[in-house]
C-alpha cells in the first residue's frame with residue numbers, strides 16, 4: 001500500500017468521515033456551481049445538526065431570562081445555561097464552574113484579563129507575548145501598557161515558524177509580569193510547547209494566559225495539567241455558535257481582579273453609597289448573557305465528545321500529510337510555517353500570485369480558503385509578505401478535498417504562469 005492509500009484507509013475505517021459530514025448540513029451544498037470545499041475552518045468552523053437542534057429546542061421550549069427563579073421557564077433556561085457551563089468545565093478539566101466565565105469570544109476574554117490585571121502593572125513591567133500572536137493577543141496588552149507604563153515584548157519566531165526558545169529564555173526576566181501566548185498559531189498551525197514555558201514563567205511568579213482559539217478545535221486542553229492561570233477560546237471555531245466564548249481563570253486570581261463591566265447580574269447589592277460584587281463567575285457577566293449560544297456551545301462540546309478523538313486526530317494528521325505531499329505539484333508554491341508539531345493549517349504563497357487572486361479563483365471553483373494578513377500583521381512583517389493564502393482543515397474534511405484544492409491550485413498557477 002502507498003502512504004496515501006494507508007492514510008485513506010485509516011481515515012475511512014476508524015473515522016467514518018462520510019457519516020460525519022452528514023452531521024453538517026452546510027457542507028453538502030454547491031457554491032458557484034461546484035460542491036463546496038470548505039477549508040476556512042480556522043476563521044470559523046461549521047455547525048453540526050446537534051448544535052442547531054439544541055438552540056432551536058432551547059428557543060422553542062425553554063427560553064426565558066436566567067437566574068431569576070421566578071417561574072418554570074426561567075428554571076429550565078437556567079438549568080440549560082448552567083449545564084453548558086459544566087460541560088465547558090469538564091472539557092477544560094477546570095476545578096470548578098466558578099472558574100468558567102462566559103464572554104463574547106477570545107477577543108473579549110483577553111480584554112477582560114488585560115483590564116483585570118492592569119492594577120498589578122506599573123511602569124517598567126513587561127508583558128511577554130510572541131511574534132506569532134493574533135491581534136487579539138497583542139492589542140489589548142498594548143492598550144493596558146499605555147495606561148500603566150508597562151511594555152509589550154515579543155518572543156521571536158524561527159523561520160520555520162516555531163517559538164524561538166533562546167529568545168524566550170533571554171526575555172523572561174525579573175521585569176516580566178505576564179506571559180500571554182497562543183497555544184496554536186492561526187497562521188502557521190504551530191503547536192507551541194506551552195507547558196514547559198508556563199512552568200518556567202510560574203517559577204518566576206509570572207502570570208500566564210494561553211490563547212486557545214486555534215487549539216480547541218483540534219485538542220482537548222487540560223488547564224490543570226497545563227498549569228496556566230487563564231485559558232481563552234471562542235465557540236464559533238469549536239463548531240459552536242458565534243457570539244460566545246470562554247475565559248477560564250484560576251478562582252483566586254478572578255477573585256482578586258476587578259469586574260470588567262458593570263450592570264445587572266454582576267452585583268450582590270447596589271446602593272448609591274456602596275455597590276458590592278456578585279460571586280464568581282457572575283461578577284464578570286454583566287447583563288443578560290448569550291443563553292442560547294451557551295446551550296449551543298455545550299451541544300458542540302458534547303457532539304465532539306461522541307467522536308473517536310484519537311481517530312479524529314489521526315484523520316487530521318493525514319489531511320496535513322497529504323497536503324504537504326502535494327505542495328511540490330504546484331510550481332512556485334511555498335509553505336509558510338513548517339514547524340514539527342502542527343495542526344492541519346497550511347499558509348502559503350505562490351510565486352507571482354497575489355494571495356487574494358488565489359482566493360478569488362479558488363472560490364470560483366467552490367473552494368473556500370482565507371487570504372490576507374490573518375490579523376497577524378507583525379508575523380506578516382517577519383516573513384516580509386503582505387499576506388498569505390491559508391487552507392485550514394477540520395475533521396470533516398476529506399483527502400479528496402485536499403486533492404481538489406491542489407488540482408485547483410495547479411490550474412490557478414498555470415493560468416498566471
Ligand SMILES: Cc1ncc(COP(=O)(O)O)c(C=O)c1O
Pocket residue numbers: 042043104105106107108134136137182184185186211213214234
Ligand atoms: C489565535 C487566535 N486568537 C484570537 C482570535 C480571535 O477570536 P475571536 O474573533 O473569535 O474573538 C482568533 C481568531 O481568528 C485566533 O485565531
